[in-house]
Amino acid sequence: MKKALLVNDLAGIGKITLHTASPLFSISQIETALLLTTILSSHTGGFTNIYKDNYTEGMQQFLAQWMDLELNFDAVVTGYFSENKQIDLLRDYLEKKLPNCPLIVDPVMADNGRLYQGFEQTYIHKLKELVAKANLVLPNITEACFLTDTVYRKEGIDERYLEDLSQKLIDLGAKKVVLTGIPFSDTIIGMSYYDATTQELHYYQEEKIGGHFTGTGDLMTTLLAICHIKGLPLEKAIPNMMTWMNQTLRYTLTHQTDLRMGILYEPFILELVGIINQLLKENVS
Numbered sequence: 001m002k003k004a005l006l007v008n009d010l011a012g013i014g015k016i017t018l019h020t021a022s023p024l025f026s027i028s029q030i031e032t033a034l035l036l037t038t039i040l041s042s043h044t045g046g047f048t049n050i051y052k053d054n055y056t057e058g059m060q061q062f063l064a065q066w067m068d069l070e071l072n073f074d075a076v077v078t079g080y081f082s083e084n085k086q087i088d089l090l091r092d093y094l095e096k097k098l099p100n101c102p103l104i105v106d107p108v109m110a111d112n113g114r115l116y117q118g119f120e121q122t123y124i125h126k127l128k129e130l131v132a133k134a135n136l137v138l139p140n141i142t143e144a145c146f147l148t149d150t151v152y153r154k155e156g157i158d159e160r161y162l163e164d165l166s167q168k169l170i171d172l173g174a175k176k177v178v179l180t181g182i183p184f185s186d187t188i189i190g191m192s193y194y195d196a197t198t199q200e201l202h203y204y205q206e207e208k209i210g211g212h213f214t215g216t217g218d219l220m221t222t223l224l225a226i227c228h229i230k231g232l233p234l235e236k237a238i239p240n241m242m243t244w245m246n247q248t249l250r251y252t253l254t255h256q257t258d259l260r261m262g263i264l265y266e267p268f269i270l271e272l273v274g275i276i277n278q279l280l281k282e283n284v285s
Contacts, residue, residue, distance in 0.1 A: 002229055003072065005101075007035045007090060008079035009055075013042035015262025016215040017079055021222040027269055028226045028276060033071070035062055035090070038082045045214045046260045054082045056089070063093045073101050077225045078130065079218070080108040082118075087126040094133075104228060105134040105174075106221040110142040111181075113152045132173030136228050138221050140181045144169060157182060163201045166194035178234065180220055191220075191242065193234050202235045206242050209249040215262045219245060223272075232279045240275050244268065 004025060008017040018034060025032045037059060041051035076094065081087050094101065107127045109119050124146050131137050131147060145152040148168035153161060166177040177194045182203070184190050190205035220241065227237035248265040256264050265272075 001029060001031050002074045003031045003033070004225070004229060005033045005035060005071075005073045005076045005098075006079075007037060007076065007081075009038035009040060009082070010034075010036050011040040011043040013047070014045070014214060014260060015265075016043045016218045020215055020218050020262070020265075021077070021225075024219075024222050024269075024272075025226060027273060028230070030074075030226060030229060033073070035059060037080055037086050043214060043260075056083060056086055059086055059089055063089055066093065067097060071097070073098065075102045075104055075135075075225070075229045077104045077106075077221075079106045079221070081123075081126075084122055084126045087130060091129065091133075102135040102229075103130070103133050104136045104138070104221075104225045105130050106138045106217070107131060107143050107147060108217075110146055111140055113142055113145075113154065115146065128172060131169065134174045136176045136178065136225070136234075137169055137174040138178045138180055138224060139169070140217060141165070141179060141183070144177075144179055147172065154183065155185075157184060159201060159203065162192045162203060163194065166192065166201060167199075170194065170196045176228075176234065178224060178238070180217055191238055193238055195234075202238070204239050204242055206246050209246060209253065211249070211253050211259060213249060213252065213263060214260055216245070216249070219248075219263060219265065227276070227279070230276070230280065232276075232283055236282070237279060240279065244272055244275060247271075 006018060006021050010018045022032055036055045038055050039053040109116055128147055142152055144165045150165055169177045175196050179192045182190045184205055187208050188205050189208040192203040194201050223241040248263050248268050252264045
């Protein structure tokens with residue numbers, strides 16, 4: 001069975017990050033280990049009076065124990081870090097214990113043209129160091145712009161702009177690039193995929209579902225990390241995962257009274273397993 005180390009925050013309420021990733025990895029037959037970066041009473045999207053435990057000291061103690069263990073993983077998947085030191089801790093562990101382990105990086109730090117509160121230029125630099133080692137990096141457009149010192153566009157995004165952003169991330173050291181949440185128009189959203197080996201850009205579009213959803217980026221990162229670890233071609237996996245996720249968003253709009261609680265993907269888990277199994281069959285034949 002494949003094994004993955006998931007490095008991210010954990011919220012008590014709201015289906016984001018590890019709350020979403022851990023069960024989906026399990027149903028996809030990938031065993032997981034968890035390295036927490038932050039513990040929150042809820043995610044930060046719309047809630048107040050949030051308890052937040054910056055878990056740097058705990059993370060340090062986790063890794064101190066793991067240094068004495070012979071742990072092996074088929075991939076390390078990273079998400080949110082609360083401070084620069086956490087990135088340094090992980091990089092040190094990877095260099096000493098898992099130097100050849102594939103790295104999947106979701107460089108969580110920004111959206112809509114702005115850095116999230118608390119992040120500065122030094123944090124961007126630290127994430128660039130992770131991206132340089134990444135087999136797969138999955139930024140949104142804003143994060144890709146910060147990582148590559150590119151002017152952010154909210155509209156007028158075309159194939160040339162996407163290819164330029166992707167190539168700059170490849171130049172940093174990443175091997176494969178997926179750009180997420182691309183606003184092609186007011187009604188169309190999409191993704192793109194660029195591989196350093198083929199130097200071909202693929203992009204995909206779907207109807208934008210109205211409503212402010214929490215955790216869509218986390219969910220898509222999880223789905224594509226699973227596909228990548230299983231060796232599935234991302235150019236085929238991405239459109240399938242986009243269609244599946246849009247189905248869950250439509251269902252959520254009609255059945256979830258509080259969108260802060262996250263996406264209702266549970267009724268579609270068997271369908272997801274079927275999609276992944278079908279992609280695996282096609283990849284073998």
